[in-house]
Amino acid sequence: MPQCDLALWQQLNIFILANRDEIDSKRGKIVSIRIENVNKSFGKYLVLDNISLEINDGDFVSFLAPTGSGKTTLLRVMAGLEKPDKGHGKIFYDGVDVTDVPVRERNIAMVYQDFINYPSMTVYENIASPLRVSKNKISEKEIDKKVRETAELLDISKILKHYPSETSGGQQQRIAIARALVKNTKYVFLDEPLANLDYKLREELRGQLKEIFSYNKKGIIIYTTAEPLDALILSSHVGYLNKGKILQYDILEKVYNYPQYIEVASYFSNPTMNFLEANLVKENDDYFIKVTDDLKIKINNTLKDKLNKKEYLLGIRAQAIKPNRQTKNDIIIKGIIELAEVVGSDTELHFKYKDFRLLGLSQKIESYQIGNTIDLFIDLSKFCIFDKDTKRLVCRVGGEK
Amino acid sequence: MARIEFKDVSHSFEIAEGKEKLEWAVKDMNIVWEDGTANALLGPSGCGKTTMLNIISGLLTPSKGKVYIDGKDVTELSTRERHIAQVFQFPVIYDSMNVYNNLSFPLVNMNFPKLKIKEKVRKIAEILGLVDYLDAPTSKLNSAEKQKVSLGRGIVRDDTVGILLDEPLTVIDPKMRGELRRQLKIIQRDLNITAIYVTHDQHEALTFADKVAIAKDGRLVQIGSPHELYSNPVSPFVGYFIGSPGMNILDAKLNGSTLSLNGFKIELSKDITDKIEIKNSECQLGIRPEEIITSKERTTETIPIKVAIIENMGSYKILTLIKKNGSNRDLSIKTRIDINMSVSKGDIVYLKFPEKYLKIFKDNHKIY
Numbered sequence: 001m002p003q004c005d006l007a008l009w010q011q012l013n014i015f016i017l018a019n020r021d022e023i024d025s026k027r028g029k030i031v032s033i034r035i036e037n038v039n040k041s042f043g044k045y046l047v048l049d050n051i052s053l054e055i056n057d058g059d060f061v062s063f064l065a066p067t068g069s070g071k072t073t074l075l076r077v078m079a080g081l082e083k084p085d086k087g088h089g090k091i092f093y094d095g096v097d098v099t100d101v102p103v104r105e106r107n108i109a110m111v112y113q114d115f116i117n118y119p120s121m122t123v124y125e126n127i128a129s130p131l132r133v134s135k136n137k138i139s140e141k142e143i144d145k146k147v148r149e150t151a152e153l154l155d156i157s158k159i160l161k162h163y164p165s166e167t168s169g170g171q172q173q174r175i176a177i178a179r180a181l182v183k184n185t186k187y188v189f190l191d192e193p194l195a196n197l198d199y200k201l202r203e204e205l206r207g208q209l210k211e212i213f214s215y216n217k218k219g220i221i222i223y224t225t226a227e228p229l230d231a232l233i234l235s236s237h238v239g240y241l242n243k244g245k246i247l248q249y250d251i252l253e254k255v256y257n258y259p260q261y262i263e264v265a266s267y268f269s270n271p272t273m274n275f276l277e278a279n280l281v282k283e284n285d286d287y288f289i290k291v292t293d294d295l296k297i298k299i300n301n302t303l304k305d306k307l308n309k310k311e312y313l314l315g316i317r318a319q320a321i322k323p324n325r326q327t328k329n330d331i332i333i334k335g336i337i338e339l340a341e342v343v344g345s346d347t348e349l350h351f352k353y354k355d356f357r358l359l360g361l362s363q364k365i366e367s368y369q370i371g372n373t374i375d376l377f378i379d380l381s382k383f384c385i386f387d388k389d390t391k392r393l394v395c396r397v398g399g400e401k
Numbered sequence: 402m403a404r405i406e407f408k409d410v411s412h413s414f415e416i417a418e419g420k421e422k423l424e425w426a427v428k429d430m431n432i433v434w435e436d437g438t439a440n441a442l443l444g445p446s447g448c449g450k451t452t453m454l455n456i457i458s459g460l461l462t463p464s465k466g467k468v469y470i471d472g473k474d475v476t477e478l479s480t481r482e483r484h485i486a487q488v489f490q491f492p493v494i495y496d497s498m499n500v501y502n503n504l505s506f507p508l509v510n511m512n513f514p515k516l517k518i519k520e521k522v523r524k525i526a527e528i529l530g531l532v533d534y535l536d537a538p539t540s541k542l543n544s545a546e547k548q549k550v551s552l553g554r555g556i557v558r559d560d561t562v563g564i565l566l567d568e569p570l571t572v573i574d575p576k577m578r579g580e581l582r583r584q585l586k587i588i589q590r591d592l593n594i595t596a597i598y599v600t601h602d603q604h605e606a607l608t609f610a611d612k613v614a615i616a617k618d619g620r621l622v623q624i625g626s627p628h629e630l631y632s633n634p635v636s637p638f639v640g641y642f643i644g645s646p647g648m649n650i651l652d653a654k655l656n657g658s659t660l661s662l663n664g665f666k667i668e669l670s671k672d673i674t675d676k677i678e679i680k681n682s683e684c685q686l687g688i689r690p691e692e693i694i695t696s697k698e699r700t701t702e703t704i705p706i707k708v709a710i711i712e713n714m715g716s717y718k719i720l721t722l723i724k725k726n727g728s729n730r731d732l733s734i735k736t737r738i739d740i741n742m743s744v745s746k747g748d749i750v751y752l753k754f755p756e757k758y759l760k761i762f763k764d765n766h767k768i769y
Contacts, residue, residue, distance in 0.1 A: 066576065198445070198601055203645055207721060211710050214746075226575070233712045256715075270715040319716035339583045342607035342627055344645030345691055345737075346716075350583065361716060363691065365607065365631035365644070370590060 030057040031095075033078065033187070033220060038089030040070075040077055040244075047073045049244040051089075055237070060213060060221040062231040064268060065241035071224040072191055074241065078222060079189045080106050093187070108187040109180035113195050115172035117164040117179070124160040127151060127178045134183070150182045153212055170201035181212070188213075190223045194230060210234055228270045232256065240264045262313065262391040265384060271318040271348050274358045275386070278314040280307050289314055289385065292354060294333055297380050306395050307385070315384035318348065321360035322377050330377040335360070340368035351376065403471045403562035403595055405434040405457060405485075410466035412452055426452040427619045430466070434563070434612075437593040439586070441610035443600060445642075449619040450599050454565055457597065459483045470562055486555025486564045490571040492547035494539050494554075500526075501535040504553045511558070525553045528588055545577040549584070556594060563595035570605060582608060603643060615639055635767050640687045640760065646719060646735045649693075650762070653686045655679065660686060660761075663732040664724050665704045670756060677761065677769050684768070687760035690719060691737040694753040697744070703751035706734065708744055716740060722750065 033055040040048035047070045055061055063071040076082040078091060080103035090099045098106060109130070117126045127147045131138050138146075151157045154174040156167075164172055173193060180188055193209075194202045210233060213221055225231055231238050232252070239249040240263075248260045259265035265273050278291045280299070287304050290296035291314060299307070320326075335351030335358065342348075342365055349360040349368065353376075360376050368374070382398035410430040413423040427449040434440050442450045455461035456468060459480040467476045475483055494503050504525055508518045526532045529549045539547060548569055555564055569585070570578050586609055589596045598609045606613050607627040614624045615638075623635045627643075634640035640648030653662045658674045660667040667686075674680075696703065710721035717737050724732040736752065744750060761769040 199603065199645065200445075200642065200647070207646075207710055207712055207719075210712065211721075229714065232715055317716075339586060339608070341579075341582070341604070343604055345631070345689070363717070365627050367611070367626060367628055370587065 031055070032057050032093065033222075034092040034095075035078060036090045036092075038074075038077060038091070039085045040073055040082060040089075041085055047244050048077065048084075051244075051246055053239070053246070053249060055220055055222075057220065058217050058236070060234060060236045061223065061239065062235035062237070063222070063224045063239045063241055064226070064228065064231040066226055066267065069241040070244040071241050073244075075189055075191055075222055075224050079103060079108055079110055079187070081110075106187070107185045108189060109183055109185045111173075111176050111180045111188070111190040111193045113192040115164075115169070115176045115196070117172060117175050119164055121163075122160065123151075123156060123162050123164065123167065123175050126164065126175055127160075127182050130179055130183045146182050146184075150178045153181070154178045155208070168201070169197055170205055173197060173205065177209075177212075186219050188219060188221050190221065192224055192226065195226070206230060206233055228268050231268065232270065238268070240268060258393060258396055259384070260393050262315070262386050265315055265386070265393070269317060271343070271359055271361060273384075274316045274318060274321070274356075276314045276316070276356055276358075277388070278312050278385075280310055280312065291356075295331060295378070297383065303395060303397065309387065309389075311388045312394065313386040313388050313391075315386055316378065316380075317382065318359040318361045320379045320382055321349075321358065322379075323349065323360065323362050323366075323374060325377050326379045327381065329381070330379055333376050333378065334373050335376045337368045337370055337372050337374060339370060340366070349376075404436045404469075405563055405595060405597075406469040406472075407432045407453075407456075408467045408469065410453075410456060410463045410468065412456060412461065412463045412465075416464050425619050427456070427463075427616075430621055432614055432621060432624060434595055434597055436471075436595055438612060439589045439596050439598070439610045441598040441600065441606035441613045442616060443603060443606040443613055443642075444616035445601055447618075448616040450601075450616055451567075452619075453616070454567055454597075454599050458485050458487055458565055484558070484560045484562050486552075486558075486561050488548065488552050488555060488564065488566045488569045490568045492544065492551045492572075494547055494550050496539055499536055499538050500531055500542070500550055503539060503550050504531075504535075504557055507554055507558050521557055525557050528591060529553050530584065543577065544573050545581045548573060548581065552585075552588070556592065561594070563597065566596060566598040566609075568600050568602075569598075585609060603645075607643070615642065633767075634687070634760070636765050637685055637687060637762050638765070640689075640762075644689060646690050648687045648689050648760070649734050651686045651688075651732065651734065652730070653684050653761075655682050655684050655761075657681070660684075662686060663726045663729055667754060667759075669759075673756070673759070673761075673769055679763060679768065682763060685762040686754075687762055687767075688754055688758055690735040692755065692758035693734070693736045694755065695720065695736045695738045695742075696751045696753070697742070697748070699751050700753075703753050705749050705751055706732070708746055708748045708750060709733075711744060711746060713740070718742070718744075720744065720750070722752070 031054045035051060035053050038048055038051045063074055065071045077084055090097055124147055127150060128143050131143045151160055154177060156171055156174050159167055159171060164175060194205060235252050238252050238255040240247045248255055248264050256268060259268060276291045278289045281288050281290045287299040288296040289299055333353050335353045337351050339350040340347050347362040347366050349362060351358055384396045385394045387394050407430045411425055412427045413425050415423050442453060444450050456463050459478060467474055501522060504522045505518050508521060526535055531549060573581055600606050611626060613627060613630060615622045617638055623630060623639050630639055630643045637650040641650060651662050653660050657680060658669045660669055706722040706724045708720055709723040712719040717740050720736050720738060722734045726732060760767060
């Protein structure tokens with residue numbers, strides 16, 4: 001466990017705790033990065049398409065998207081490593097237009113996907129290097145203090161005398177992060193920093209990143225990732241990108257629980273959400289969203305008022321489908337196992353139900369024979385309904401807070 | 402297909418250099434890969450899995466020990482004579498040929514009759530889902546399809562005794578990885594081939610294989626089904642490596658029937674103490690995050706501990722709990738809680754360790 005001894009951050013933390021109410025009431029008002037109508041092209045390819053965003057002090061923003069959606073370009077444009085297309089977009093830090101301010105004159109730090117460290121310098125010198133090139137002369141004593149504090153925070157104190165090549169992949173990325181943090185800049189940009197780590201290191205560093213950045217309450221963290229779990233665990237805000245546009249941007253809980261599009265729901269769920277074609281039908285005096293005779297949900301009047309079409313897509317999270325009973329109202333269906341995939345400490349069950357290929361979840365590591373038929377229990381108290389044509393969210397019922 | 406066996410296999414790359422004190426890349430390995438089974442070789446980088454792979458395929462002759470295929474000693478046989486197919490990280494295909502010619506190439510080289518070749522290629526293409534691509538140039542294929550062609554070329558021959566898959570999903574586009582993972586599993590099952598899948602990725606190994614061998618520092622640590630490795634790890638390393646987050650491994654001291662951890666004690670029942678030979682000793686307690694009962698209410702025999710980190714995983718939350726211990730090492734435990742249980746950083750929660758899940762390790766071996 002990294003212990004945060006950074007005096008400044010600690011003071012800040014105490015200040016925040018003491019003034020939490022006041023700060024919280026101001027939250028959402030202190031806009032400190034604003035980007036307006038940004039376009040970015042490479043040759044004839046439009047990579048960012050008219051993006052506008054406002055980011056507040058203290059936000060941890062994740063841009064989540066599959067490869068090739070423009071998230072890294074967006075991060076680089078925000079940091080100043082790329083400029084928006086001429087005449088197409090402006091970027092403001094704390095209300096000041098920085099569109100044409102070169103990156104080295106901005107108060108930012110950057111961490112890349114490949115662990116970039118100076119191979120000929122020790123870990124200590126690597127971490128000290130941003131302080132040595134700083135415009136304000138910093139005393140050796142001060143440098144030493146900051147390097148040691150930051151190393152402590154990232155759990156790399158024991159390897160300060162080593163060279164980067166003598167350290168593990170996880171340690172190399174910690175060194176790179178330490179170099180970014182030692183300057184204590186307001187803006188920190190991280191471009192898929194965990195992507196090149198194997199799963200154990202990723203799991204460890206992800207938990208620690210959350211801890212490390214939780215001390216930096218006033219700064220702004222911008223993070224790109226293709227991993228839904230990273231966004232889920234680390235962020236306060238999530239932006240989902242598709243073909244250079246932001247499809248949805250909001251606080252984490254909103255994006256995760258109220259995905260406005262099927263695409264967002266499908267990508268930003270862990271494991272992937274199931275989508276089933278369903279019809280709105282009237283049986284006797286009741287309305288149902290009906291997938292099959294066995295799988296249908298009774299709809300109350302409030303919900304009925306939102307549904308004016310016949311065909312919908314019913315979204316059910318994999319964690320609502322389990323091989324054991326969850327609630328007394330579970331619906332039981334028969335599924336033919338197509339693959340049991342072990343992920344972490346869970347087993348994801350890919351199975352076939354009638355003509356549907358669905359995904360369920362067992363929260364332990366278990367063996368299943370491909371082709372076997374098993375009972376699956378569906379908790380239908382939580383679901384999303386999407387419009388089949390527009391692919392947009394119509395409503396969401398139940399689910400996590 | 403065939404049964405492949407390692408008998409007392411060791412290898413050092415330093416024997417040729419004439420060094421006196423040898424570093425062993427693999428040491429004293431005994432393992433059987435049964436006919437027609439799906440197996441995996443799992444371990445972190447540097448564990449010796451690539452060396453093992455090369456010994457199986459015949460690229461490397463081990464310094465000591467024997468390799469058997471169906472009981473026949475093949476230690477000295479070349480790769481060609483062993484008939485073990487191999488799929489590498491990067492698809493190995495002939496770019497200038499179409500899919501059909503790629504698949505038929507090994508058979509043409511063996512002077513198979515044309516009609517027979519056509520029949521065999523067709524059958525393999527059906528299993529791999531490549532029938533519609535047979536006439537297509539390989540440049541038109543995506544990475545997953547190319548990898549299937551490499552696999553198909555390996556298994557098209559009747560005399561292939563087994564297949565080695567060396568991190569076969571590394572360069573596959575993430576979107577297609579899931580599908581190929583599924584297909585590899587089904588192909589292995591349908592063809593009943595002896596398959597050995599080598600990877601550092603627990604997800605791939607545990608999904609593909611019925612039997613997984615875990616290697617560390619050149620030695621086999623444990624061989625078992627995914628469920629066995631998860632529920633009954635023989636060492637702290639396996640406990641931590643399998644599962645996410647891994648098993649909690651906590652330093653402890655055993656005094657008679659009392660297990661003392663940093664800051665709290667657990668009384669062990671006679672059932673456990675009867676089975677442990679050591680009575681007073683340093684040891685390690687192992688328990689998985691999902692096996693610990695975490696509650697907000699204090700009850701008897703619960704351990705109070707402070708919430709340091711909360712990770713929301715979508716279907717559950719992972720808590721990192723820390724108990725400060727003055728000058729001693731802090732106690733850090735991870736637990737898994739229901740998604741609907743609301744906790745905040747700094748809260749105190751109460752833990753209960755059900756006895757049926759406790760594992761006790763000493764000197765890196767399980768003693769209970």
